[in-house]
Amino acid sequence: MACGGEALRDFxxxxxxxxxxxxxxxxxxxxxxxxxxxxxxxxxAKDIVAVMDENKVSAGVVIAYSHGVEGAVYLAMNEPSKxxxxxxxxxxxxxxxxxxxxxxxxxEEGKLEDALRLTFSYVKPQMSHKELEEGIKxxxxxxxxxxxxxxxxxxxxxxxxxxxxxxxxxxxxxxVIGGTLSSIRSSVTRTARxxxxxxxxxxxxxxxxxxxxxxxxxxxxxxxFLDLLD
Numbered sequence: 001m002a003c004g005g006e007a008l009r010d011f012x013x014x015x016x017x018x019x020x021x022x023x024x025x026x027x028x029x030x031x032x033x034x035x036x037x038x039x040x041x042x043x044x045a046k047d048i049v050a051v052m053d054e055n056k057v058s059a060g061v062v063i064a065y066s067h068g069v070e071g072a073v074y075l076a077m078n079e080p081s082k083x084x085x086x087x088x089x090x091x092x093x094x095x096x097x098x099x100x101x102x103x104x105x106x107x108e109e110g111k112l113e114d115a116l117r118l119t120f121s122y123v124k125p126q127m128s129h130k131e132l133e134e135g136i137k138x139x140x141x142x143x144x145x146x147x148x149x150x151x152x153x154x155x156x157x158x159x160x161x162x163x164x165x166x167x168x169x170x171x172x173x174x175x176v177i178g179g180t181l182s183s184i185r186s187s188v189t190r191t192a193r194x195x196x197x198x199x200x201x202x203x204x205x206x207x208x209x210x211x212x213x214x215x216x217x218x219x220x221x222x223x224x225f226l227d228l229l230d
Contacts, residue, residue, distance in 0.1 A: 007209060007215035009215070010214075010216040010219070011065075011210075011215040011216065011218055014219035016219075020052075020057075024071070025044070025047055026039060026143055032144055035148060036148045036152035040160075042078075044070065044071030044074070045071045062076070063089070064086075065089040067092065067153075069088045070093065073093065077170060087222050088175070088176045088177070089210070090178055091187060092187050095157075096122065099122050100154070101158055103115045103119055103158075104154040104158045107154050112140065112150055113136055113140075115150070120135050123208045167194035171196065175225040176198050177200070177218050178192075178200065179202070179203050179205070179207050180204050182206065182207050182208045
């Protein structure tokens, strides 16, 4: 479960195990509900189950990246029989809630580009102006230019919160992957410490976006983890 881009392409091309890749609702070729109220973390988890059912998988290894992690974690906590193992890549389960609220406010006022600038300043503050503008265009295109889809996504994040006590109830093998140059390293660390027995792999030189070949390196770490489960 992922949010697309170069890292996803590299990851899917390198992963050595059979897999079904999905983009979250509202993104790319996935369905794009017209109402902001049709986006929520519980619904993201429901979408994961729908993909599993379509592929006749009763319980699977759920691999999630970035904001896709929340739906995966929700599924593991609420329907544990569906999850054999978890792989959480760059999880931001402990974000700055004030930033999330401000992002939602901007989006609801029709200031989508400002909301995305705030997002990028949080996840990769060192972006150049050109990178920032390209990133904004990429996200807007990925959501089909739908303001409701983006507002729905931001709203879903603002409403969802999880703490260490809740994560401690996850009882499946878990791999957490983070980048040493990521701006959310503290969240990655807290996630790995909270989930019992979680393994953590740090990719030296990677930032949150896992570009520049780090998607493939993440896939190799995941493949090794999956080999141990077989």
